Amino acid sequence: xxxxxxxxxxxxxxxxxxxxxxxxxxxxxxxxxxxxxxxxxxxxxxxxxxxxxxxxxxxxxxxxxxxxxxxxxxxxxxxxxxxxxxxxxxxxxxxxxxxxxxxxxxxxxxxxxxxxxxxxxxxxxxxxxxxxxxxxxxxxxxxxxxxxxxxxxxxxxxxxxxxxxxxxxxxxxxxxxxxxxxxxxxxxxxxxxxxxxxxxxxxxxxxxxxxxxxxxxxxxxxxxxxxxxxxxxxxxxxxxxxxxxxxxxxxxx
Amino acid sequence: xxxxxxxxxxxxxxxxxxxxxxxxxxxxxxxxxxxxxxxxxxxxxxxxxxxxxxxxxxxxxxxxxxxxxxxxxxxxxxxxxxxxxxxxxxxxxxxxxxxxxxxxxxxxxxxxxxxxxxxxxxxxxxxxxxxxxxxxxxxxxxxxxxxxxxxxxxxxxxxxxxxxxxxxxxxxxxxxxxxxxxxxxxxxxxxxxxxxxxxxxxxxxxxxxxxxxxxxxxxxxxxxxxxxxxxxxxxxxxxxxxxxxxxxxxxxx
Numbered sequence: 001x002x003x004x005x006x007x008x009x010x011x012x013x014x015x016x017x018x019x020x021x022x023x024x025x026x027x028x029x030x031x032x033x034x035x036x037x038x039x040x041x042x043x044x045x046x047x048x049x050x051x052x053x054x055x056x057x058x059x060x061x062x063x064x065x066x067x068x069x070x071x072x073x074x075x076x077x078x079x080x081x082x083x084x085x086x087x088x089x090x091x092x093x094x095x096x097x098x099x100x101x102x103x104x105x106x107x108x109x110x111x112x113x114x115x116x117x118x119x120x121x122x123x124x125x126x127x128x129x130x131x132x133x134x135x136x137x138x139x140x141x142x143x144x145x146x147x148x149x150x151x152x153x154x155x156x157x158x159x160x161x162x163x164x165x166x167x168x169x170x171x172x173x174x175x176x177x178x179x180x181x182x183x184x185x186x187x188x189x190x191x192x193x194x195x196x197x198x199x200x201x202x203x204x205x206x207x208x209x210x211x212x213x214x215x216x217x218x219x220x221x222x223x224x225x226x227x228x229x230x231x232x233x234x235x236x237x238x239x240x241x242x243x244x245x246x247x248x249x250x251x252x253x
Numbered sequence: 254x255x256x257x258x259x260x261x262x263x264x265x266x267x268x269x270x271x272x273x274x275x276x277x278x279x280x281x282x283x284x285x286x287x288x289x290x291x292x293x294x295x296x297x298x299x300x301x302x303x304x305x306x307x308x309x310x311x312x313x314x315x316x317x318x319x320x321x322x323x324x325x326x327x328x329x330x331x332x333x334x335x336x337x338x339x340x341x342x343x344x345x346x347x348x349x350x351x352x353x354x355x356x357x358x359x360x361x362x363x364x365x366x367x368x369x370x371x372x373x374x375x376x377x378x379x380x381x382x383x384x385x386x387x388x389x390x391x392x393x394x395x396x397x398x399x400x401x402x403x404x405x406x407x408x409x410x411x412x413x414x415x416x417x418x419x420x421x422x423x424x425x426x427x428x429x430x431x432x433x434x435x436x437x438x439x440x441x442x443x444x445x446x447x448x449x450x451x452x453x454x455x456x457x458x459x460x461x462x463x464x465x466x467x468x469x470x471x472x473x474x475x476x477x478x479x480x481x482x483x484x485x486x487x488x489x490x491x492x493x494x495x496x497x498x499x500x501x502x503x504x505x506x
Binding site for chain 1: 263319320321343362363364365371375376377401403405408409411412413414415416417418419420421422423424425426427428429430431432434435437438439440442444445446447448449450451452453454455456457460461462464465466467468469470471473475476479480483484488489491492493495496499500503
């Protein structure tokens with residue numbers, strides 16, 4: 001499948017590499033910053049451009065750009081055939097308006113960092129099309145890069161994205177809080193690596209509700225008070241209190 | 254090493270099994286509820302009792318009981334020789350007062366659920382002793398069940414426990430929030446398994462500060478507002494706002 005990638009960030013990079021690795025032809029990388037477009041294009045040994053008027057013909061245009069830029073890029077895009085898809089969790093399919101005959105969404109549910117390889121076989125991709133035929137085609141394309149292709153409406157995808165923010169982005173932030181705290185105690189964050197991994201592995205077989213442990217789960221108010229007294233930042237004390245209260249209420253009412 | 258385990262909950266069970274598997278002799282299980290003491294004792298093919306006056310002689314007494322019960326059990330405990338240790342993250346070593354000649358702490362840093370086997374080789378155990386000699390002995394005992402034995406003062410251990418609550422208990426609660434949200438969208442929580450695992454695996458090689466992604470990291474206010482509008486519970490909206498604000502401030506100031 002001849003594919004043009006718009007964007008050169010983390011999602012663009014990982015998708016471009018995976019598409020290429022699975023036999024699709026990346027014909028061009030577009031990015032408004034020529035250096036970024038060039039860097040990714042070189043990695044893939046393909047062409048690049050930094051103006052939408054220079055876009056090549058392709059079967060699939062993947063808009064792997066920031067949610068904020070999406071509307072203006074669609075607006076400036078010439079009307080060309082092919083399927084146009086964005087990759088955003090929280091942007092409705094209707095962002096494309098009625099400019100193109102075939103459009104949709106190609107949403108890989110994963111956290112991409114440039115320096116960390118990911119195995120696409122493990123990544124669910126949720127697609128949506130402007131009609132059944134487009135949805136079917138996108139589902140098939142997704143199936144060429146992952147066994148975990150699925151369909152999701154814009155509404156479902158938005159909820160999925162919020163869920164992912166809680167489970168992934170916010171958990172990672174809590175890891176950061178823990179790292180800061182260990183640093184202040186003169187201890188290495190490495191100490192927590194096995195515990196963090198075990199916590200994530202546990203819910204592969206137990207439900208998170210079953211896997212919950214800790215002072216709030218037991219409503220152990222003495223320990224919770226000691227912890228609050230230990231936390232220096234009032235903002236983090238607040239986070240500690242509120243999450244603990246929600247856990248306690250869920251399990252001890 | 255002849256060992257008595259006080260308690261029959263998750264920590265007691267996992268410790269007892271690991272001690273036995275590594276060649277220590279569990280001579281007795283104590284629990285104030287005879288049925289619980291008996292159940293664990295049968296699993297280990299050893300004796301049990303439900304009264305502190307019936308405790309056998311041993312080299313090591315492990316108080317794997319709830320933080321709340323610890324003080325009263327120590328109070329009621331007959332003065333017997335051997336090393337007395339508790340397993341609590343947030344309880345000072347001085348909870349033992351001056352009742353025993355040898356006492357300390359034996360704190361395994363892990364989340365234990367009864368139905369989930371853990372590999373002790375991966376679990377750090379932090380010890381503290383009432384003097385250097387006891388600390389050294391406890392360090393050596395810890396070394397028989399894990400290559401990750403370490404020393405921590407009561408103050409360090411408390412901070413470590415708080416850090417573990419943020420990184421593990423609270424992350425697990427966020428998984429629960431995500432599971433609820435997916436359920437409301439008619440989707441299975443399984444969808445998030447790979448993402449959650451990848452998030453935990455990422456910080457084994459990157460620092461969590463480097464690994465942070467998501468709308469708050471990018472200060473993408475449009476997406477964050479969409480997410481807030483999607484969250485039904487005011488309490489979870491609050492959690493979403495506050496964690497997002499802390500992330501935004503950290504990365505975008």
